[in-house]
Amino acid sequence: MEATKKIKTFLHRFKQTTVTQDVQPYENLLQQIFERAGSMTGKADAELQQMTNVIREKVRAGESPDAHMAQLYAIVGEVFRRTLHITPYRVQVMAAIALHQRKVIEMQTGEGKTLVAVFTACLNALAGKGVHILTFNDYLAKRDANWMRPVYEFLGLSVGCIQENMPVAEKRLAYRCDVTYATAKEVGFDYLRSCMAYAPDEVILRDFNYAIVDEADAILIDEARNPLVFAGNIAGQPVDHHQIARYVSGLTPYRDFMLDEYARNVFLTDYGIEKTEYFFAVQNLYDDNHHDLLIAVNLALQARSMLRKDVDYIIDDGRIKLVDEFTGRVVEDRKWQNGLQAAVEAKEGLAVQSEGRILNSISLQHLMNYYPKVSGMTGTAQHAAEEFASFYGLGVSVIPSHKPCRRIDHPDRIFTHKAAKVKAIIDEIQKVHQTGRPILIGTLTVKESEELQAEIQRQGIASTILNARNNESEAAIIEQAGLPGAVTISTNMAGRGTDILLGGKEQYSREAVVASGGLHIIGTNRHESVRIDHQLKGRAGRQGDPGSSQFIISMEDDLMAKYGLKGLLPTHLRDLRQDGPIHHATIARSIAQAQRIIEGQLYEIRLNLHQYAHFTERQRTILFDRRQDVFFSEESPWKEYSLFQHDFLWSYYMNDIAALREGIHWQRMAGKNPLHEFHKSSDAMFRQLIADLEDKLSNASNVDVSELQLKRPSSTWTYLVNDNPFKNPLMLMLSNIGYQVDLLAGPLMMIMKIFGWGKRR
Structure with a gap:
């Protein structure tokens, strides 16, 4: 207990x-500017x-940009006034100083982070090595690049914008601009593509230099738990x-099967196994000869029970299109892992x-480490300060707001069930709509927004x-969302970075909207992280404008059910069912x-990902350094x-590592440390990969090179892996047992037997 207390004290400090x-x-520097x-x-x-x-x-002659910050920032400020008719505030210039000094700056929403990034980007782009401004989504990348373009071009700097479905040639040109706006994920996928180039014109990226990460907590923290994966097709359906x-x-x-939807776990019971063996006329479903069938059945169970249309994906033009859980957007050319896509289809x-x-694959954490210099900005940095420091070595600098925040955040209204919640939401909309105020309603899923x-x-x-x-x-909808009486329902697409102008794009009705109380936010769910809430x-009450927010939630919401939050309540509150809100501070x-607690669990997942991915990334670096030597050879x-x-053997290795x-x-059940065992096994596998590669290259003279084009993937796509090995409570428990497992292995095996975990699998 004393040791635990000391650790907590150290972490707090x-x-x-x-x-x-x-x-x-x-x-001092601000005064000079x-x-x-x-x-x-x-x-x-x-x-x-x-x-x-x-x-x-x-x-470019070698002088540090730091020595010229005051002069250049003064120039940039004047260029803003001449081109965009914007006069930067002192706090914005202050934030730009901190941003250049490798900080994650926290600025309240609406304080002008887009403008702040331009100061720092201009200063660092003068070296001619390129600056990436990494945004939360394609819409913001395009909006910000076009909006700020006059400032850059006045100073002789080129600006590019990366969009998901751009042709390779256009992407290459955009990456070679002085300043490039893009999503971190798209940069990551383009990096993976470039790593597998066969000719110079297939290389999309140039060397990394400096990244300014907008919405830094979303990109570097929330999305960091999902590795970026580059995949290719193989023919045949087993x-x-x-x-x-x-x-x-x-x-x-x-x-026939057990389902724990919110732990993301589904598997056949013993009865279901026997039924499946009878239907498919196999003697033992778990025999190696029936491996493909077993996997396909399990994936079909997952597709049926866990992946929901209009929540996890939509159907458009006869195709499954995945919905990004963080942005609420459809992501083209993205598929689930081997087999799962086919199961859903x-x-x-x-x-x-x-x-x-x-x-090929890489985590966002490791991708960011390829940039010699990184800084970031967000409205919610302090909550993630520990991870910024531990994963990226970045400190947080809190910038004061230009004007005091006038937004009124009302206490949550909590209901016992969804029907009561929906009625309360409708009542709230009717009441506020009568005042003429614009309303933005934030929902979790496509299905919920449409219902x-x-x-x-x-x-x-x-x-x-x-x-x-x-x-x-999106752009047209956001432009009108601040008009008097406008009611806009949105998934997470409008949750970050969007600037809803009171009175609409032209702001002709601004005074009327301000007088009525400004934009009103209604949240229909609490999120896993309070930062997202x-x-x-923060879409309301920007730059000192009036505004308000009201979360209306229920104990049947996904977050409550997924993490069993009723279990945290006193017994007498768990089975309440009433039409009115619950008036218990305990809830x-x-x-x-x-x-x-959830944020802590997600941190453990990201830490776990980092520990495993770090070892594999070192191996990937070794192999791809060798590949680069070949690539640049005569x-x-x-x-x-x-x-x-190199690519073929690495692909097989990546799939073996996933298994x-x-x-x-x-x-853990054998009293061993899983991370240590992973390192040991993957090291042996990688050594075998290198040996196989040497053997293949020694026989290169006997190969018909013309056949290689037929073997290379004819199409490729990308996806994110929700890399959480703790797919049920037992896995989470096993991960925390450590070396005490010897004392607990017996009781755990008994529990497993009682509940049927692990049988014949």
Whole structure:
């Protein structure tokens, strides 16, 4: 107990040192910038451009950009006034100083982080090595690049924008600009593509230099738990997925299979195993000869029980399209892992596409480590300060707001069941709508947003919906969301980065909206992280505008059920069912406590990912350094073959590693450390890979190089892996047992036997 207390004290002190609210260190430089800014107003455009060119030459000659910050920031401030008619605030320039000094800056939503990034990007782009501004989604990348383009171009800097479905040639040009706006995920996928190039014109990226990460907590923390995967097609279907889907659709839950939806776990019971063996006429489903059938049945069970249409995916033009859980957007050319995509296609009666295998993979954590310099900005940095420090070595600097926040955040209204919650939401909309105030309603899923819109329409209130089905209309919808009386329903698409202007895009009705109370936010669910809740609230009350927020939730919401939050309540509150809100302070405290617990669990998942991925990333670096040596070598008939073998063997290795990871935590039952065993096994596997590679290359003279094009993937795609090995409570328990497992292995095996865990698997 004493040791635990000391560790907590140390972590508390460590966290305290990573966050600073003292802006005094920036004051001297800030004063220099504004003193120089006064002399800029009388200079001609050509003079400002010439001054910038002088700084550029000095930086490219080897001088530190730090020495020229005051001068350049003063120039940039004047350029903002001339091109965009914006006068930067002191706090924005202060934030730009901290951003250049490798900090994650926390600025309240609406304080102008987009503008702040331009100061720092201009200073660092003068070296000619490129600056990436990593945004939360494609919409923001395109919006910000086009919005800020006049400032960059005035200073002789080129600006590019990466969009998901851009042709490779256009992407290459955008990455070679001085400043490039893109999502972190798309940069990661383009990096993986470039790593597997066969010719110079297939290389999309140039060397990494500096990344400014917008919405840093979302990108570096929330999305970091999902590795980026680059996959390719392989021909052939070893099983009939449609037959299996039809069979699985007739199975009965809790008799034929066990389901724990919120722990993301489903498996056949002993009865279901025997039934499946009889149906498919196999003697032992778990025999190695029936491996493909077993996997296909399990995947079909997962597709039926856990993946929901209009929540996890939509069907468009006869194709399954995945919905990104963080942004609420459809992501083109993204598929689930081997077999699961086919299982969902069969479940929905669609044509089953070719199967795929992993070609390459990287975590966002490791991707960011390739940048020599990283900084970030967000409205919710302090909650993630410890992870910024531990994973990225970044401190947090809190920047004061330009104007005091006038938004009123009402206490949650909590209901016992969803029907009561929906009625309360409708009542809230009707009440606020009568005042003429615009309303933004944040929902979790496509399905929920559409069901709520239908209910609102039944009440005679017009509304606009923004979700994965109509994301091409996003800009137009956001532009009108601040009009008097506007009711906008949105998934997470409007939760970060969107700037809803009171009175609409032209702001003709701004005064009327301000007088009525500004934008009103209604949240229909609490999220896994309180940071996401705060981001939704932050769409209102920007730059000192009036506004308000109200979360209306129920004890039947996904978050409550998924994590069993009722279990945190006193016994007499667990089975309440009433139409009105619950007036018990205990419940609100329990929800807040649950969010803290969940955030802790998610941190453990990200830490676990980092520990496993770090070892594999070192191996990937070794292999791809060898590949790069081949890539840049002189042309020869052995060259393409060598590149192919590097990729081919690495692909098989990645799939083998995925299988190893899947069951590695059972090593606890043998009194072993899973991470240590993973390192030992993967090291042996990697050594074998290198040996196989040497053997293949030694026989290169006997290969017909013309056949290689036929073997290379004819199509590729990307996806995110929800890399959580703790798929049920037992796995989480096993991960925390450590070396005490010897004392507990017996009782755990007894528990497993009682509940049927692990049987014949």
